[in-house]
Amino acid sequence: MIYHTMIVSFDRPLPDSELNQYLSDIEQVMVDTGLVQSFAARRHLPVPGEEAIPALIATAIVHIGVADMDTLAKAFTAPGLHEAIGRWQSRHPYRVAWANHEVLA
Numbered sequence: 001m002i003y004h005t006m007i008v009s010f011d012r013p014l015p016d017s018e019l020n021q022y023l024s025d026i027e028q029v030m031v032d033t034g035l036v037q038s039f040a041a042r043r044h045l046p047v048p049g050e051e052a053i054p055a056l057i058a059t060a061i062v063h064i065g066v067a068d069m070d071t072l073a074k075a076f077t078a079p080g081l082h083e084a085i086g087r088w089q090s091r092h093p094y095r096v097a098w099a100n101h102e103v104l105a
Contacts (some may be wrong), residue, residue, distance in 0.1 A: 001037065002072050003101050006062040010094040014059065018092065019043065023060060025084050030064055033078040038065035056097050072100060 014022070023041040030036045044058035051057065066072045075081075088094070 001103060002066055002069055003103065004064045004066070004072055004075075004098060005101065006064075006096050006098040007056060007058045008060045008062060008094055008096050009056050010059045010092055012092070014092055019060060022088055022092070023062070025088070026062060029078055029080045029084050030075065032080070033075055035066055035071050035075045035078075036064055037067065039063070056095060059094070069100070 008022075010019075027039050027041065030039055040063045041060055043060050046057075064075070066075055
């Protein structure tokens with residue numbers, strides 16, 4: 001099993017309803033591929049003072065599990081993925097950092 005963990009950081013705060021819709025849209029596109037074995041997304045839990053740290057601070061974390069690296073590569077070409085990303089980027093710009101890894105336990 002390979003995991004693709006994304007740290008998603010929107011440039012400006014989003015209303016809860018907008019963040020929920022973003023996460024739902026990404027989940028739907030990924031699950032619709034039939035390649036995803038697991039999907040989880042959670043909001044970042046801020047710590048007081050973290051905004052003073054020069055780092056990419058998450059708005060949300062997305063964790064996707066697939067069978068192997070070939071499957072992950074196929075998932076990146078999912079129909080609708082780039083359209084969903086483009087739609088959200090045009091409305092609410094954001095940055096993403098990610099790591100592909102095996103189970104963390």
